Amino acid sequence: MSYLKFDKNLMINLEQSLHKEILRTNQSGAYHCTTIVGCNTRKQHGLLVIPVPELDDDNHVLLSSLDETVIQHGAPFNLGIHKYNGNVFSPNGHKYIREYDCERVPTHTFRVGGVILKREKIFITNENRILIRYTLVEAHSKTTLQFRPFLAFRNANDLCVENSVASREYQETTNGISTCMYAGYPTLYMQFNHKPRFVFDPHWYNGIQYIKDQERGIPYTEDLYVPGYFEIDIKKGEPIVFSAGTSEVNTRALTKMYEDEIKSRTPRTSFYNCLKNSAKQFYISTKHGHYIIAGYPWFKIRARDQFIALPGCTLSVHHRPDFEAIMDTAALAFDKWMKTLEPDKHLQGIDLPDVPLWAIWDVQRYSHDQSNEIARNRYGNMCKSLINFIIDGKHPNLRVDDNGLVWTDGTKKPMSWMDAANPDGTPMIPRTGYLVEFNALWYNALMFLQEIYDGVAEEQTNVARWKAISLKAKTAFVDTFLNDYGYLYDYVNGTYTDLSVRPNMVIAVGIDYSPLDRRQRKVALDVITRELLTPKGLRTLSPKSFGYNPWYVGNPEQRERAYFTGSARPWLMGFYSYAYVKVFGMGGISFIERMMIGFEDEMKEGGIGTLSELYDGNPPFTGRGAISYAANVGHICWVLRLLKNLDVV
Template sequence: MSYIKFDKEQVVNLEYALSREVIRSNRAGSFSSTTIVGCNTRKYHGLLICPVDAFGGERHVLLSSLDITVVFDDKSFNTGIRKYKGDYFSPKGHKYIEALEMETLPSRIYRVGSVILKQERMLVHYEEQYLVRITVLEASEPMKLQIRPFLAFRSIHELTHANMACNTRVDYIPNGIKSKMYEGFPELHMQFSTQVEFVHVPDWYLGVEYPEEQKRGYDYSEDLFTPGFFELEANEGDVIVFSASTREEKPSGLKAKFTKTVARKTPRNSFRHCLETAAQQFIERRNGKTYLIAGFPWFGSWGRDTFIALPGIALAKRNKLELYRDVLDTQVGRMKDGLFPNMGNVGNPAFNSIDAPLWFFWAVQQYLMRGGNDAWLRYGNAMKDVINAYSHGTEFNICMRDNGLIYADAPGKSLTWMDAVVNDVPVTQRKGYACEINALWYNAVCFTLDLARKARDRKFVKEYEKLPELINKSFHEIFCSDEKGYIADYVNDEEGKNFFVRPNMVIAVSMPYSMLSADEMKRILDVADKELVTPRGLRTLSPGNPKYKGTYSGNQEQRDNAYHNGTVWPWLLGPFCEGWLKVYGKQGYQKVRKLIFGLEEVMSEHGVTTISEIYDGDPPHAPNGAISQAWSVGEVLRVIDLLENEYANL
């Protein structure tokens, strides 16, 4: 029995079915994504989405969708589905779905009269190739299959419309065709495992709508190009494999390739296996470098997200130290003036993150704890570069003041992870001293000093050995309040201390080197537990605050205003749960276990078999944002690993 499955009643209910999406990556920059019934609801949906070097490596939708039509008794039954204006869906192929399973591959069973078809779909690892295996399970008489591809050839962030520049010509190749709508793009090779006839009738399908883009306040209507359709005869027992690829394939090998590729896949037959397979999707190997993608479908490789997600992605259970090193090495190679890229594509990164370099130290600590004994030899120079850059000052007015604490003030910039900006004004004003930044700073300095002492780096030790004591003293003077019982979120020269209840203070508790006493940790965690913890993660602001936003919806400005003002983030369960176990030990074990394994409920929601980026602050905590987020998955895996290893014998 499949772990994740959907029955006919669920899939014919479009409100239910269209709210559940599937994402698969090839681990080399390409991905495939759509809803469980195959109806694209986002501009980011498509069956074959690939990076295109001619356009800076940005990902582009090549194959948007595929209509598979069953023809018998002079009647046609199209199993595809698209949305048009006025909530009109055509065709309505979802009504033919009998069952849908997600265990190894997204697999749909269609019943059309006396014909039963099984469609299994996959993206091939490390290749830009999308495969569909069609199995005729039952057919009382001969029939035909017509397969019509819909092409977009545009950036995932844009939409396309009918135009005269489109190349409508196709070239014939073994058992198929190749097509390229515009110059600069790769050719799309569409082939079958058996002989087919291609009917060349190029056309545009106008006004296809993407309701998720409409909800988000973006353009949501586009036109899709089809070069024509393929036709073949089929009988009961036949197995046909369709391939869409950026290179020509040998048709005779497609069936075997599909079978071999399936055999190598890990079944999604448990909560743990779902998370582990989701984790592998974020790894991207391109041009000799290894990156970690922050989230699907729209994020790229971000420094902060990489360092926070990587321990859970690469080390939890599997302990893939080589993979871990590859990702860290790639990031170190991109470092500039003590800063790591925060966002942007590989060729044009932005460095506006004060915490990414400090999370790097934490990531190296996790590496060392799991057997990475070459940590200092490999990363010591980079660590010292960050310490030196921060202590003497670097870009964005990031600098250490005389009190040993890190202060930052860059007008119009949000440098911490709460980084939403609307009309060049940070939504979450946190300039000055931020609590988690200085907790990370203290951890970084202490960790580097410890390794430097062991390596007998006397020069570094002499320069910085008195700094931890100064940081600790200043931190308590500036952030702590006996009256409040928790620490300030940030402090600056103009506003003084801001005591909004936010989850950043929990990060200070969780650090390996923490300035907080056991009593201070307990009080902080208790406040967070009371005001921030939900079954889906931690709120970014207490509901008692006038600025609290309980739902994440509307256009981009409305969503940005809610992003860090109440919206729940699952990744924050990592520092909270680690801090809770640190403080409460055996007494806290069951609470942490309940929190983490409670997320099994989301495996059949939003991003099916993975964890979303964010959830509403208000119950029932509806999922939102990216459908699969690396640090959501990574931190949950890391906490499971803590429960099963470090805290297993409590």
């Protein structure tokens, strides 16, 4: 039995099935995303969503959906589904679904009377092309399929309305047509491996609604253009392959293209395999280099998110070459930024104060995976340059004080990962001064560089410099952050100490070189376990702290205010689990294994086979935000590898 299979009873229950989404990417920025019944519930959903760099740095929905109709004895049975005003769903194609299986590729099996039809979707790697294969499993008489493409040609964050500007022109291509609705967009090619009949029958379908956007209190209704329909007879056992892409394809090669692509896929037959597949979907390769995108369906490439996610999304799933390709690109970006102080156009946020420290942490994880010598030879110069850049006072917003700690100004703009902002851009949580995770990462970076350069004669001046600062930083860290209750202040600015119990201290507890001793780490870990731990990660604020709100719901402003007031973040479990095993040894393994059950349960919820951006801080811990988030996937992969290879602790 498939690990990810859903039967007819769940599929026809829209209250359940509309909240389960499927995502596939091409590792070049394009993606396909919708619900498991094929009804789009977000404006970012679509069959073919691609970046169009000629227009902007956003994604754009070209092909929103493809409605199939089965025709037997002159009777049509439409397999599509859209939501309209008044909670009306039309057509009701979901009632024909017998089962849905996405072990290898998303596969629907439909039953319409005596017809059993299988539909399988696959994205071509590094190409803006999606293939859909239709196989007639059973039929007792002649069967014809019709295909109606719903076109959008819009920014994925906007909505389309009926207009007279949209071009209705199309050109015939081999076994299909090509069209482009607006100037500046690439041409969309829709082709089959068998010759269809195209009937030009242009219509606007008005008032299609997206319930997820409606829940968020943002515009949620749009009109989509259908130029006509394709019609093709299908024979039992003879597959029909549909291609939608931004270039013309050799239609004779479509069947082989599909088969070759499917061979490279890891079947989603386990919790680990689901996360491994999900991790690969965040990889982005462009002409500018290699990156990790922060999440889908609306996030972009963001430096901090990339470095938090990178080791887990690559090394923990045995993809070392991908780690190296992504880090090599980052090393070039860092070098340019340190010389010019100009933010990188592609790796957004490279100038944020903690980003260099996260990058050094990545190299530390790489050294665990390989060796100190290999890490030093490949990335030592980058790490050394970043540390000295900060020590020499060249970073625009990270200074080293006389006590060895690093200080940052977050009064005007958010500077940490807790970056919720007011409408005027000022931070909702003005974390300024000595931030606990910044200083934990700073101390760890100083100690790691001493480790990898130990015994390298020509670097002993640097080593002595780093050692002197780290000795002061360790003492100052404990004096500054550790309070009488055993937990760590979240940030300290002059005489002000933030008393909120937040999860940032877990980084100080769970990093390789912690400035805390074992007893101090255990006491802090007890507080974290008691007040912040949930089955879906660590809460961003303790229920005992002022302002606790575990529900990430409402309009955009309400959600922004609730972003860091109690919602749970799975990625913090990486540091928590690492700390727990280091403090409690083998006795902590069974506890961490039990905690993983809560994440495995999520494989069939929300974005199936992946992890959502965040979860409510109170039961039932519902997934919210982006349906797939790189940092969460990466750190749970790290935990799974930790449990398998305890010698890395």
